[in-house]
Amino acid sequence: MASSSQVPRLKDVAAKANVSLSAASRILRGERQRFGEETCVRVLEAARELGWRRNLLVSGMQTGRTRTVGVMIPPFDSFWVDVLAGIHMVLAQADYLPITVWVGDCQEMPHFEKDEDEGFKQISRLLDRRVDGLILWPSFAVAYYDHFRELLERKVPVAVIDHEYSEDQIADSIETDEAASARAVAEHLISLGHKQIACLSSREAAWQAWAVRRRECFEQAVEDLGGAPVKSWRLNAWGTDGLEIAHEILSQSPRPTAVFAVTDHEALYLYEAAAELGIEIPRELSVVGFADLDFAANLRPALTTMRQRPREIGRRAAQLILDRLDGEMYDSPPTTIRVGADLIVRKSTGRAAE
Amino acid sequence: MASSSQVPRLKDVAAKANVSLSAASRILRGERQRFGEETCVRVLEAARELGWRRNLLVSGMQTGRTRTVGVMIPPFDSFWVDVLAGIHMVLAQADYLPITVWVGDCQEMPHFEKDEDEGFKQISRLLDRRVDGLILWPSFAVAYYDHFRELLERKVPVAVIDHEYSEDQIADSIETDEAASARAVAEHLISLGHKQIACLSSREAAWQAWAVRRRECFEQAVEDLGGAPVKSWRLNAWGTDGLEIAHEILSQSPRPTAVFAVTDHEALYLYEAAAELGIEIPRELSVVGFADLDFAANLRPALTTMRQRPREIGRRAAQLILDRLDGEMYDSPPTTIRVGADLIVRKSTGRAAE
DNA sequence: CGGGAACGTTCAACTAGTTTAACAGCGGAA
DNA sequence: TTCCGCTGTTAAACTAGTTGAACGTTCCCG
Numbered sequence A, B: 001m002a003s004s005s006q007v008p009r010l011k012d013v014a015a016k017a018n019v020s021l022s023a024a025s026r027i028l029r030g031e032r033q034r035f036g037e038e039t040c041v042r043v044l045e046a047a048r049e050l051g052w053r054r055n056l057l058v059s060g061m062q063t064g065r066t067r068t069v070g071v072m073i074p075p076f077d078s079f080w081v082d083v084l085a086g087i088h089m090v091l092a093q094a095d096y097l098p099i100t101v102w103v104g105d106c107q108e109m110p111h112f113e114k115d116e117d118e119g120f121k122q123i124s125r126l127l128d129r130r131v132d133g134l135i136l137w138p139s140f141a142v143a144y145y146d147h148f149r150e151l152l153e154r155k156v157p158v159a160v161i162d163h164e165y166s167e168d169q170i171a172d173s174i175e176t177d178e179a180a181s182a183r184a185v186a187e188h189l190i191s192l193g194h195k196q197i198a199c200l201s202s203r204e205a206a207w208q209a210w211a212v213r214r215r216e217c218f219e220q221a222v223e224d225l226g227g228a229p230v231k232s233w234r235l236n237a238w239g240t241d242g243l244e245i246a247h248e249i250l251s252q253s254p255r256p257t258a259v260f261a262v263t264d265h266e267a268l269y270l271y272e273a274a275a276e277l278g279i280e281i282p283r284e285l286s287v288v289g290f291a292d293l294d295f296a297a298n299l300r301p302a303l304t305t306m307r308q309r310p311r312e313i314g315r316r317a318a319q320l321i322l323d324r325l326d327g328e329m330y331d332s333p334p335t336t337i338r339v340g341a342d343l344i345v346r347k348s349t350g351r352a353a354e
Numbered sequence C: 001c002g003g004g005a006a007c008g009t010t011c012a013a014c015t016a017g018t019t020t021a022a023c024a025g026c027g028g029a030a
Numbered sequence D: 001t002t003c004c005g006c007t008g009t010t011a012a013a014c015t016a017g018t019t020g021a022a023c024g025t026t027c028c029c030g
Helices: A010-017 A021-029 A037-050 A056-063 A078-093 A109-128 A138-143 A145-153 A178-191 A209-224 A242-250 A264-277 A310-325 B010-017 B021-029 B037-050 B056-063 B078-093 B109-128 B138-143 B145-153 B178-191 B209-224 B242-250 B264-277 B310-325
Strands: A068-072 A097-101 A133-136 A158-161 A172-176 A197-200 A231-233 A258-261 A286-291 A304-307 A336-339 A342-344 B068-072 B097-101 B133-136 B158-161 B172-176 B197-200 B231-233 B258-261 B286-291 B304-307 B336-339 B342-344
Touching: A010 A021, A010 A037, A021 A037, A056 B056, A068 A078, A068 A109, A078 A097, A078 A310, A078 B109, A097 A109, A097 B097, A109 A138, A109 A145, A109 B078, A133 A138, A133 A310, A138 A145, A138 A158, A158 A310, A172 A178, A172 A310, A178 A209, A178 A258, A178 A286, A178 A304, A178 A342, A197 A209, A197 A242, A197 A264, A231 A242, A242 A264, A258 A264, A264 A286, A310 A336, B010 B021, B010 B037, B021 B037, B068 B078, B068 B109, B078 B097, B078 B310, B097 B109, B109 B138, B109 B145, B133 B138, B133 B310, B138 B145, B138 B158, B158 B310, B172 B178, B172 B310, B178 B209, B178 B258, B178 B286, B178 B304, B178 B342, B197 B209, B197 B242, B197 B264, B231 B242, B242 B264, B258 B264, B264 B286, B310 B336
Parallel strands: A068 A097, A068 A133, A133 A158, A158 A172, A172 A336, A197 A231, A197 A258, A258 A286, A286 A304, B068 B097, B068 B133, B133 B158, B158 B172, B172 B336, B197 B231, B197 B258, B258 B286, B286 B304
Antiparallel strands: A304 A342, B304 B342
């Protein structure tokens, strides 16, 4: 038969089972009680044999819901990969499909800003396919802020990770509990007797609000605990001078005995600079990172760091979208969820040298 | 108006521009020559003001093409992330949307096999949304081989990365040129004077055909170059005994002076075991990895490794799908593309000790 | 004044189903 | 004999457009 190489249609199933189109439709949708058992079996069998599958494009048109969520998060490092894993798990369980897109090449994190136009095309690709919701990473959330009006009008719920809009909160936000985490780091270092403490921040670009908060919370926490003021540094606008800044920090006099890096990426610069200057970690210098990225435990010495909970962050973001879609919190105002983090003490921190 | 909070329809645009539905449709699709310029402008303006966007669900139904490609590849390590980046680039440029799914949690690579049922659901989610093509990583390609018949019947082109079906090649395959790469490694080690050479393979599970080929090609290359037979080892079925095997390799007598690990992951075990046994790399032991994963350059000593070209692999896979879809090679038989790799000599290899 | 562009309209069929409403055949029970 | 329940059918409207064909107006040119 000519239809054997074609995608099977519902009418093929109906014909094969010898029932009407509408009967086949109802039975396959689960409306069984109106039909005899034998008929149901016949239809189900026919569908199975022909390899028929429901067409979600059609359902999407008819119901206005595609059971699809757009995700703009690059798998940039293990933190974001784990966030993605959390999102994928929750959505898969709810029979939703995440559609992940990003712009740039994942290698150079700092430069997503350049590609604003390409990023807008990506958003368009998602909206043209009528995604039900959207999850964004901070850089995109800032870059495409102007398009949020359209999203709100279309009632597409948006969740942003690690970025809370300060002026008008127009989207849900899921972030790490910076205040508590910074305090945990401060307590750890102060309890080890450190008095000269520095902080190495990232670029603190507009979309890195988390970095600003993390640094400020840390400075505050050290002060609250009675420590001497923290001296802070940050990378240049392109994020290219990490090694130089690390050298600068370690060349101060008096030299800091402990440095808190706002992510494990920055901690790497400190390791490199310390090696070049012959400074021994942790005997002469304690280093604390943030995130517990995949390489943190493999560094020598193994890095003490705040372990974020990226899975949980991803799961919560996805769940928030689902809740907004399933009517639960359809029209409630945007919320902010703060997820805790845990201090993992490894070998890069020790008692302050006398 | 009540329609202001709704998704704008084409008929809203037509009404606003004061033209018929079909005129609006034609103009927005680009069929301009039949209409006056002023009318075109009016329609385009109306569409812009209302925020109308094309509905690809409808186009999908009508043309049978969704401009969407399913990708079953977990962002497991930097190799696969880069493969994804290559795929995303090419597809985005062609105005296609990749939909990436996976099962498992990306942490434990070896155990995707367990979740066969969940994986089948993922495939279903993709096919129910009528993806035009599919790109698979080896594990999935093996696990869902049974469903390929359905894909072929539906004329959904499939490209598999790093897995060539030996019996009946039913899908396109893109892989690293194992023979040339293994030879490059063998030449490097032999030119350094190594005579006792070992190979540490992975689990060599059914879907790790690349590992088998890599090891066999390496053994062959060493033999061809006149070296002594390579002694090879592999991990157990769960991939959990890497450290023990590494210990075992380094406890042989005579102890191998060089070990080739089929991926950088396995090289990590050798580093750890060498450190524990007090064996100095590269003075007493040369180690070569494969892939040039993100951590390879940061190891101490920096790892000598074959750098694969994951972007290119991803780009080629995506291009292959597009070519099959765009009629070019609609019905040509499945092909295998082999992509080269480059030896990156770092600090983990040196002259064999006398 | 007739013909033909240029411009635009209406009608209908098509994508793949979904859903409501009305209706029909049959057997068993009152 | 009639009515009811069970099982199923058909017709029509609906999702959001797309596309071909036929059909009107103007307006200009010869």
